Amino acid sequence: MNKVILCGRLTRDPEVRYSQGAEPMAIARYTLAVDRRRSRNNDQNEQTADFISIVAFGRNGEFAEKYLKKGTKMLITGRIQTGSYTNKEGVKVYTTEVVVEEQEFAESKNSASNGGNYSNYDNAPSAPAGNEPAPTAAGDGFMNIPDGIEEELPFN
Template identity: 60%
Template sequence: MNKVILMGRLTRDPSISYTQANSAQESTCVARYALAVDRRFNRDGERKADFISCVAFGRQAEFAEKYLRKGTKIAITGRIQTGSYTNRDGQKVYTTDVVVEEQEFAESKASGQTAQQNPASASEDGFMEIPDGLEEELPFS
């Protein structure tokens, strides 16, 4: 089984292109972007991220073109696809991409803007601190 689930932030706006259409087919939208995915455990205590190349086709690419921007936090599911090509210098280059099958926002627009403007509101583990006196109002204990 080849299934990937990732959550991270776009490192830049998606790069959009269209395939060339045959006489019988319409061109297909293609979106390429990279996700910065935080590593869960670090030996030295530093926060590190992996930068994962993603490619979306058709409707998923059109969604990326319309709604996704640098810094947007999304969750994706897809599959790993490897490939290779020969560059201009005659060297073989190997590629690995996640082909996006589903993508969705992982936070509201307002919370994303707040987190980017005020990153100190989250603790080191990424969870928001509970304000004093609020514990009595929580529906669980």
């Protein structure tokens, strides 16, 4: 089984190209900085992140082109792909990259722009329905459920 799950931040904006042919396909490349767990010796000069090459094809590439930018925290699921080529100097170069199968944002747009502060809600209702009090932020990043709701929650 070849399955990779990564969570990290883009080190630069994605570089997107389109393939030649009747139906051009988007090919997006970017680097994801993935934090390492701290080592036992706590050496301050030690590298604390791995920089992993990512490639996204087709719809995933179009998504990367439209929505991803430097600093965006992403959760990537994919597979490792290796390859090689001979450069202009005649030296064989080996490559390793993760091919995206699924990608999703690992933080909200607000937390990214507010440095992790979750107190600003874009989707919070601006006015209560009827005479019910408006839901408010509880300070822990979750909305309080107003008292007096007699409907069942939509969970099984």
